Amino acid sequence: MVEFDDLFRRQLHELFVWRRDVRRFRTDPLPDGTLEQLIDTACLSPSVGLSQPWRFVIVDDVARRRAVIDDFKACNADALNCYSGERAGRYATLKLSGLEQAPSHLAVFADKASDIGHGLGRATMPETIEYSVVAAITAMWLAARAEGIGLGWVSILNPDRIHAILDVPQSWKFIAYLCIGYPEAECDQPELEQAKWEYRRGADEFTLRR
Amino acid sequence: MVEFDDLFRRQLHELFVWRRDVRRFRTDPLPDGTLEQLIDTACLSPSVGLSQPWRFVIVDDVARRRAVIDDFKACNADALNCYSGERAGRYATLKLSGLEQAPSHLAVFADKASDIGHGLGRATMPETIEYSVVAAITAMWLAARAEGIGLGWVSILNPDRIHAILDVPQSWKFIAYLCIGYPEAECDQPELEQAKWEYRRGADEFTLRR
Numbered sequence: 067m068v069e070f071d072d073l074f075r076r077q078l079h080e081l082f083v084w085r086r087d088v089r090r091f092r093t094d095p096l097p098d099g100t101l102e103q104l105i106d107t108a109c110l111s112p113s114v115g116l117s118q119p120w121r122f123v124i125v126d127d128v129a130r131r132r133a134v135i136d137d138f139k140a141c142n143a144d145a146l147n148c149y150s151g152e153r154a155g156r157y158a159t160l161k162l163s164g165l166e167q168a169p170s171h172l173a174v175f176a177d178k179a180s181d182i183g184h185g186l187g188r189a190t191m192p193e194t195i196e197y198s199v200v201a202a203i204t205a206m207w208l209a210a211r212a213e214g215i216g217l218g219w220v221s222i223l224n225p226d227r228i229h230a231i232l233d234v235p236q237s238w239k240f241i242a243y244l245c246i247g248y249p250e251a252e253c254d255q256p257e258l259e260q261a262k263w264e265y266r267r268g269a270d271e272f273t274l275r276r
Numbered sequence: 277m278v279e280f281d282d283l284f285r286r287q288l289h290e291l292f293v294w295r296r297d298v299r300r301f302r303t304d305p306l307p308d309g310t311l312e313q314l315i316d317t318a319c320l321s322p323s324v325g326l327s328q329p330w331r332f333v334i335v336d337d338v339a340r341r342r343a344v345i346d347d348f349k350a351c352n353a354d355a356l357n358c359y360s361g362e363r364a365g366r367y368a369t370l371k372l373s374g375l376e377q378a379p380s381h382l383a384v385f386a387d388k389a390s391d392i393g394h395g396l397g398r399a400t401m402p403e404t405i406e407y408s409v410v411a412a413i414t415a416m417w418l419a420a421r422a423e424g425i426g427l428g429w430v431s432i433l434n435p436d437r438i439h440a441i442l443d444v445p446q447s448w449k450f451i452a453y454l455c456i457g458y459p460e461a462e463c464d465q466p467e468l469e470q471a472k473w474e475y476r477r478g479a480d481e482f483t484l485r486r
Contacts, residue, residue, distance in 0.1 A: 116474035264326035
């Protein structure tokens with residue numbers, strides 16, 4: 067049995083504080099095997115009924131990467147059109163992905179059809195399959211930051227289009243497209259907060275008692 | 277800027293290894309303020325467009341807790357009926373929640389209607405609101421284990437029923453019901469694996485290249 071001490075807990079807190087959604091990457095590649103190690107760590111995550119529904123797609127093909135970038139640009143242009151006035155102006159200045167610079171691209175899917183786990187725990191809440199994959203991504207994100215590696219989650223994408231570009235099985239649901247690499251700079255404040263898009267609230271605003 | 281060393285990374289790996297879905301709790305309460313601190317940590321998590329969609333409901337009312345336990349029992353009986361033969365016999369022996377013993381109950385919801393974050397990042401993938409809440413739960417889970425505190429995620433529940441029992445706003449989507457307290461024992465192997473319900477696969481089974 068493993069116990070943790072105060073020093074570890076303080077450092078773990080710092081890890082939560084300094085984990086960022088990174089959109090500005092250096093282009094130098096990760097050392098060989100690093101991405102695979104991060105995926106190994108993700109697989110230590112909890113999953114509903116031990117279903118292990120995470121499916122990882124390492125995207126290295128230049129044409130596929132280019133198609134993903136094109137899809138991002140199209141979706142981002144559509145998103146900009148949903149804002150007007152000052153908010154639109156502010157949206158236009160935001161950098162919302164590091165797809166062009168990040169040395170590693172990783173798409174993550176949830177296999178909705180796998181029998182692993184024998185359906186346990188998801189009869190009333192089938193969406194726990196997707197949630198298990200998100201838990202795995204979160205673990206990978208923290209492990210990456212502990213190595214000084216940044217991760218950015220791109221969601222401004224068309225899931226059907228990503229599915230087609232990456233040619234994955236029909237039963238896989240697209241969860242996330244991750245940019246991974248060394249960040250240009252480190253920061254403890256979200257980029258959207260720095261850009262005054264939104265500010266962070268305290269936990270008491272989000273807590274009820276019943 | 278904060279950097280982490282090899283010792284921290286080794287301990288973080290141990291944290292991932294020893295984080296369990298706990299169903300067997302001691303009944304002694306958490307120290308005052310501990311649950312609130314875990315919620316504070318959860319709020320350091322990433323959220324799509326800084327939407328901070330997590331909504332926490334600390335459930336202390338005895339009648340509400342009893343109603344949740346009754347709902348679990350009904351859903352679990354229904355789930356058992358979906359299995360037959362040896363698999364049904366095995367399901368019947370599993371302990372799938374610590375609702376009766378855990379000193380703290382925490383329900384977690386995603387506010388689908390909040391304007392915080394101004395919709396950024398979720399036009400094509402609105403489900404990233406739910407995913408952000410799952411990331412927060414994952415952080416809380418790890419922080420809890422670092423304190424020697426166990427957390428168990430109960431999903432064998434009827435979301436509509438939980439919504440009614442806890443009387444929360446209509447726009448909140450039920451994500452998770454968490455049992456929190458000190459575990460009876462610590463283990464590095466999932467209980468479902470110990471019970472031979474399912475086994476864990478290596479990451480290479482789940483990784484493609486494109």
